[in-house]
Amino acid sequence: MLSDGAGAVVVEFQPHPSRPSLRVDWVRHVSLAHEHDVCMRAGMTGAEPVVGGTWQDLPVADAREAGMFLLRQDVGMLDDLAHAGIAQFEELVDIGLVEVRHVDHVLCHYSTHAFRDVAFDALKRRIPTLDTDRWYSNLETRGNTGSASIFIALEEAWRTGRFAPGETILLAVPESGRFSFAFAHLTVVAPPPSRGELP
Template sequence: MSEGLLRDVYITGTGAFLPGDPVGVDTMEDFIGRIGGRSSAVGRRALRWNGVETRHYALTPEGRPLHSNASMTAAATRAALDDAGLSVGRLGHLATATTQGDYIVPGHASAVHAELGAGPIEIASYQSVCASALMAAKGAWLQVRAGEAEVAAAAAGEFSSRWFRPEFYEGTALVDAKGRARVEADFLRFTLSDGAGSVIMEPKPRPDGLSLKVDWIDLTSLAGRFDPCMWAGSTFADRADMKSAWSHAGPVAAHASGSVALVQDFELLKIVIRAWIGVWLEKVDQGRIVPDEVDHLLCHYSARSLREEIVSVLKSTAAMIPEEKWFSNLPTVGNIGAASIWVMLDEFMKSGRAKRGEKVLLIVPESGRAMVGFMMCEVV
């Protein structure tokens, strides 16, 4: 379709779902459990590093699930549809994102569609880590832009806490003879939260209230330059060798080797951060992002210390956007992976900060195998 036939696209509704009551730092380990019955040696350090004060978990301290990833994602999508003044029956395209869905197969979108109780619609599942939210957004945006759908949802959900229970680590190579979990695994247990977020896209702005005109969405994968930085499905040593993935070893051997658990290479993360910033600088050099024209920046980051590192690098460049323009809810909801950016956007749009004519830039870096996404919007 030629450029002249493409339609403008607007976010007309946002929604979020956060399970249970906020959980404070003193009780987080009660929910994810204690490996070998012992308190984590790195948990307090991880929480100081990430600056999270409260977060939400979709399970009880006994490990009983209160929701599914799909049910939370569906709840957030219903909230977004309600915000847009639309019924579920109006939805024509559902694009979903997640790091780890409820099933291995089929995709997350099938499960979310079933939970929504919607009639026959088109669906698409996007699976990665945090940036999968913008993968889904670009898919939904293009559907509406090309005239393939009149109402599309881009939704993301995470149920990370169930993967952090002790049984994923005990009796595996991730725990030493003294019962201590490997730092790269244990540290991550105090990094991620549960929840879901969703946005609704239409070819016209809502008749009442504010909408966001989506100007563009860019995604850049740097997987050709880096080994996995955050992954599940392989050992540390063999993570870049697809023939050594968990499925070749079989589930029992994979669990014993620690290949089933989610882990993070924090040394590699320090290098990947600079690669993300490099893409950001390229956008500025190309004129794709003009920092002085950005009124609000919603940048997803997993920890307060990572924000500080990003800012310290950007301050010496022309790409820096003043911190008073940054909006974040990390301290109160934590890092919800792919859902983070939509939960953040929902809170931002309901905060009263957005004014007509302002530019809102969303940035979602992903440590999975080094990726970063950008979305530029205008408040209308």
């Protein structure tokens, strides 16, 4: 379920002068932590922190012996996470931030293909014309690299020539620890014309 990786992007105020760039059209991040119990945790014995019950309250050896440094996840809550993520996507469509017919590529982070199937089934009910061939994932080749996943997938899709100027990309990243969802909309832009060139 978890691999190791690192990824980053460079954000600048203007397009690259000699090659295509990705323009950030908008970013939206929503947390639903107030509506759900903790799904993933570490540093404590129970599902919620209590005074005197965290790794900071014990000698390190005792906290280690109690298993407080282990990452725990309630996988029974992951269906709720998937459905909450679908609802967030549908809200983007409802308010007009995402026009499904005009999205050329979707890069979505998920930790297992089971979530991909849940997402596709739910989206097909809402948007029967959605072409799932537009979705890109490198889960099979790179694994679940956590917070680096979307950057690694974006770099790989870019490097392999998947994007062309004028196309749009939707990035979708769910986070199970506190039920948060991040989305970004990008547009591929050509380099600006050189001096003396006609646009």
